[in-house]
Amino acid sequence: MDERIIRKEVINASLDVHPAQTALLIDYDEVNILLSSNGREFPTEPRQCTKVIRLEGFAKDTDVRQLAEDIVTKCPLVSPTRLPEIEQLLYYLQTRPVTSSSSPKPLSVSPDAEEASIHDLDNYIDLLYEEIEDKERGAKLVLQLTRNPEFLEEVLAKETVLTALARVLREDWNKSMQLSSDILYIFFCFSNFSQFHQLVAHFKIGALCMTIIEEELKRAKKWKAELESTKKSRDADDFRKLQKRYRTLIRKQDGLLRIGLYLLLNLSENPDVQFKMRIKGIIKMLVEVIITRQAEPVLILALSLLQRMSIFKENKDEMKRQKVTGAVLPIVSDQKAADTLNLTLRLLMNLSFDKVIRAQIAASHLIPPIAKLASTIETSPQRQVARCLLYQISKDEKPRNQLSYTDAFPLLVTQVLNDRGEVPLELSALLINCALSAANAELLLKHNKGKTLKSLIKRGLKTKDALIMKAVRNLSIHETGCKEAMLPYIGNIASNCQSKDDSYAIECIGTLANLNLPNIDYNLVLQEYNLVPWLKDALDTNTTLPDDIVLEAVLLTGTAAMDDQCAKLLGKENFVQILIDLLKAKQEDDEMVCQIVYVFYQLA
Incomplete structure (x- = not known):
């Protein structure tokens, strides 16, 4: 597959000051968005960068505010909304005490600046048995290695590595978000x-990952509650600090959530998983x-996981119980983030084959x-996806009317x-339902x-x-008023009732049969467009025409019989006997029987 960035x-x-130099550090993840040969976009795995x-020339008298503005202007990695944070970091640099040269202290090496080596893997394992800070350093160094696919087999060869990592994650995940x-x-x-999925499952990382995500969501809810309570009880400055x-x-x-969800997305390739x-309870968690x-x-990632799971009935039913349609309303209403919008529409499309969920979509104001x-x-x-989805929704009367x-x-x-x-098929189908x-x-x-x-x-008459x-x-x-609007075209419609295209002919006959207006001279219409012989042939028990056209011919006969003059014409042309014979031949077809009886009623 040819792919391009x-x-x-x-x-x-994230922003921080350099531990040893007069500098700021920006740690960030870079993701390449690739375009596949079939036109679909997908992200690569994030790459950590610093x-x-x-x-240069930073001193005690430097204008911190102006310098912060210059950094925001020149560095695209920094959002203008983080200007106050940059000012705080610069102020800290101005007031940070300088280490005396007479009593030098060894600089602690930042894990981000330390380069990992596969030959030191045993040392990194040892760090996982120390205090939290050492565990963080050891995990980060092992991560440097595993981000290179060439080292995965070598890391795996050290049996104690993944065992130690799984143990640390299970015991200490709530002590350090960075470690987790x-x-x-x-x-x-x-x-x-895929060949490593069984290995990941062996350590029950998927279940542990879900536990971590659930607890982090609870923690975030608690933080928000504290923030709301502080808003009422403290002054504005305290609230702003807490909000920051x-x-x-x-x-x-x-x-953390991004990494955890990506991991679960990979593991979910297996339906058993x-x-x-x-x-x-992953669906409830994803909705939250x-x-x-x-x-x-x-x-x-949350939407991708839901979309993948939505193709199975049991998962779909759980999404119905969790009312996922209400959860995605802000995404569909906003319509600014193309990727999330596209995923949401495709998720709803998968779910829309369930009538109850279609009703939920309508009730959720989607x-x-x-x-x-x-x-x-x-x-x-x-x-295109929205049209297909709207077609699904419009199959039901109430949403269609909305x-x-x-x-x-x-x-x-x-x-x-x-x-x-x-005309695109999904657009035509949508018009048919909406009409x-x-x-x-x-x-x-x-x-x-x-x-x-x-x-x-x-357009319908011209393009057939x-x-x-x-x-x-x-x-x-x-x-x-739609019937009256079609009166000027009744001749064109009648002339196409004998079209060689059966599908087109059925619609023209059906349209003409629906025009049951008293001011239409059906006696004239049937004779002008030579429809009497055609109707006799269509209603004959030995006709070669499809049953669908025969039924439409019965409907048209019933509509035409509403005209007294036309009813007399049909009587003279022996339509009563023709219909009796047809009734005997089609007595097992309930719809056909009902329509033939209606024609008799009109002819009576």
């Missing part, structure tokens, strides 16, 4: 390869992630934003009219003073498109 994204950027911003993140990242590196601390913690926590995850988190990488996406002029992957509260239906019809080529709603039909009738409806009828004509037929059932 289309953009790079920077996530989880950028050093050296502060690094160890999960190590196992994530192994989970990128809260955001920092959430940002760090997002990094998905079953265990569902039993342990979507509701409470805002970081796009975290949301992408129809207006989905309709907006489906009817947009700009071509996008989201538009579309009339948007201007989607007339806009979709306009797009069909403006499209000179073949069944009387409210939508009335909306279309009022759009552009009725010209849009007339143009749709003309059976699907467009089916939408016209569905519109013709409504008593809201």
Whole structure:
């Protein structure tokens, strides 16, 4: 598969001062977004990076505010919203005591600056049996090795490495978020390869990862509650400081969640693993992630995992119980983050084959934003998925009627009219369903003073498109003025009833049969377009025409018989006997029997 990098994204950027130099450190993860040959975008695994911003000429009298603004302007890794944080770090550098040269102290080497070597792996294992700080250092050094796929086999050859890491994670995950993140990242590196999944499962890392994520979500909820209570009880400065601390913690926590969810996503390739995850409550956990988190990488992973699991009935039923449709409303309404939006729509598409979930989608007020996406002029992957999803939703009467509260239906019809080529199948199918709603039909009738409806009828007659004509037929059932709007085209419709294209002929016959208006002279219509001999042939028991056309011919006969003059004509042409013979031949077809009896009623 040919893949190319289309953009790079920077996530989880954290700021700190350099431990020894007059400089700032930016630790961040860099993700390459690749475009596959089939046009799908997907991220690579994050790569940890560090950028050093050296502060030349920095002194006690340096204007900290101006310098902070310069850093934000020149360094794209730093968001302008972090300007106060940079000022604080610069102020700390100005006031940080300088170590005396007469009594030098050894500099502690930062784990980020220490380069790992596969030959020192035994030493790193030893660190995992020391205090938390040493465990953090050991885990980070092992992580450096495992991020290189070439070292995975060598790390695996040391049997005690993964055992020690799993033990540390199980015992100390709640003591250090950084330690938890690094160890999960190590196992994530192994989970990128299917042959190592059994190894990861052996240490029960998936279950432990879920436990960690659940506890972190509880911790975040507690932090938020504390922040809300502080807002009422303390002054504004204290609240701002606590709010800043809260955001920092959430940002760090997002990094942990991202790694944990990515690990679970890799492991979920196995349906048996998905079953265990569902039993342990992963769907409820993922829904909470979507509701409470805002970081796009975290949301992408949670949605990807839900989408993968949604193809199995048991998982789908659990998502129904957890009301996942309500959780994704902000994502669908926002429509700014293309990746999360696309994943959300595909998730809803998978779920929309369940009637109860379709009702939940409607109840969650998702129809207006989905309709907006489906009817947009700009071509996008989201538009096609939104149309398919809206088609699924419009299969039910109540959600279909809700579309009339948007201007989607007339806009979709306009797009069909403006499209000179073949109309996309999902768009035609959506129009057919929407046309069944009387409210939508009335909306279309009022759009552009009725010209849009007339143009749709003309398009169906000109292109002989059976699907467009089916939408016209569905519109013709409504008593809201649509029938009258079709009167000028009754001749064109009648002339196409004998079309060689059976699918197109069925829709034209059905449309004509729906036009049961008293001011239509069906006696003239049947004779003008030579439909009497055709009807006799269609209703004959020895006809070669399909049963669908025979049924439509019966319907048309019933409508025509409403005209007294036409009823006399049909009587003279021996239609009563023809229909009796047809009734005997089709007596097991309930629909056919009912319609034939209706014709007798009209002829009586």
